[in-house]
Amino acid sequence: MRQSNRLAHRMNSKTIKLVDVSGNPIVREEIEIKQTNHKFLFGSGIFDVIDVANKNVSANRLAFQEAKVEKFLDVFNAATLPFYWGMFEPEKGKPRTKELKEAAQWLKERNVTVKGHPLCWHTLTAPWLLDMSNEEILEAQFARIERDVLDFKGLIDMWDVINEVVIMPIFDKYDNGITRISKDLGRVGIIKEMFAKTREINPGATLLLNDFNTTINYEILIDGCLNAGIQIDAIGIQSHQHQGYWGREKLEEVLERFSQFGLPLHFTENTLPSGHIMPAEIVDLNDYQIPEWPSTPEFEERQAKEVEEMYSILFEHPLVESITNWSFSDDGAWLGAPAGFIRKDNSPKPAYEVLKKLIKGDWYTNITTKTDDAGMVSIEGFLGDYEILYGGKKVNFKLDKDTDTEQVVL
Incomplete structure (x- = not known):
């Protein structure tokens, strides 16, 4: 060859x-x-597996979800499952462990590497933390890590340990327990605590620091962590491109800057929509709420070209070990964006076919x-x-x- x-x-x-x-x-x-x-991890967020593994939906919906997941398995070998604390354990002491375990087991039996996302995050965190003191919040977060990392050991040995710390202490959209303790501990301090606890419970796990911020602020944070002796196994880089494809120049510039640490790079949350581009003036992507965001043939062709170029650039880079598309399907995609590789009716887009040819053909x-x-x-x-x-x-x-x-x- x-x-x-x-x-x-x-x-x-x-x-x-x-x-x-x-x-x-x-x-x-x-x-x-x-x-x-592949040794390389080609992944996607595939929360639909929870329905398939637990068979907890109607027969028609189950058949639809099964068809969707089969398309995922035809191409991908890595999956991200949701551990948002507020959704995983909305009522204290009643986590969704059984449902998520079924999903993780189902994926592992099909030779899919599973990552949990995330163990600590200020957004979608448990609302009942607000009734606690900061000391109690920290202890609850430690207990959460100990329970979940131990429960899923052997099924999930890769974790986004802590998410979006650059903004965490100054997050002001709403009060939450994790921002409270991050103000006390500082950015490097809270990362050190969360990584130490996770490492203690599963020493062999692959532990990621993950962020959407690709500015020098993230570089400074990583540098501070490494200087503090924190063992980061991989740097997680979110690449939500709702406002337009980064392009080769920016992508290579991001790769060059984050390669300075010599650590594996995981593109953990990639988004390239096959519809119109979100207006540039939107600062927080979550603020863009529209009733419908259609996928169109013209923009699907654009998405396919962008996917082909971006994946090729990342696969060629020696430090990149993983690429995860955040939404496999437009059905239930974040912000309603048509950012999946298959449409709402489960039919494959050109991007799906392009990627299948690369992953299962050229590579x-x-x-x-x-x-x-x-x-x-x-x-x-x-x-x-x-x-x-x-x-x-x-x-x-x-x-x-x-x-x-x-x-x-x-």
Whole structure:
């Protein structure tokens, strides 16, 4: 397979020795090698899985949701599930653990990496925190992390630990418990506390700091965290582009600035609408409330071109490990924006087809080859999970950064 040098970091070569159950090499035989999953995380917010896994909706709605999720599984290998405290535990002591566990288990069984979003955030936080003192709020937040991270350990081992801290202490839309304690602790202080508690409960988890603010303020915050000894596993960058595509120049500029830390970059919340662009004068995206925001053929073509360019730029960058589209479907999308890859009726948009071609075509490895006289075969392909098929048998292996020869029994 010949690929651009720009994707060399996404690939590797490996030599495999094929033997039969008696240990004899399988020589000069034709075999198939098929990639079954990417190491890179191509994700989406897919809250619809909660309905599918729990079967807690009408039969018609369930069939609709199942068809939607099948389209998701055809392309994506990573999913974000909602842990907004005010929705997850609207009444103190009664979390939606069972529903979310069913959804996480359902996804894991289908080889989808699941991330929880978020453990700590001032927006959509539990309203009952307002009845507490700041000391009690902090203890409740610690208890929330301990309970949920432990409950989901093994199902969810990736978390947006704390969300949008740049604005957290100065958030003034409404009073909330998390802004109160962030004023006491400071930005770096509250991040340090939340990361330490999460790390304590699940030492092997991948922990993200996540923000929509891509200015120097976020850079300063990250720098302060690292100087304070906080172990951030990945930098989360939100890229909601309701007001227009960033374009190559801004995207590369953001990548360059946040690459200075040498940490993995996750584009955690990506939005590219297939409808009109939100007016530039809107400061808070949440303030744009309109009765209908249609997806149109003209703007769907624009979305497809933007998706193709943006994903290609990010996939080529060596520090980017994950891209998550925030809304898989226009059905129930944030702000009502037509930002999904499929329409409200579950039909795929051009962006879906473009992305499927990239992820499962251009960036996938499927080959038919022959073993040599020693039963050896060499493969060059994209990093990820594979299967070898020969004589009606199938064996799985991984292609990662190691180059050791692997023996496979067929």
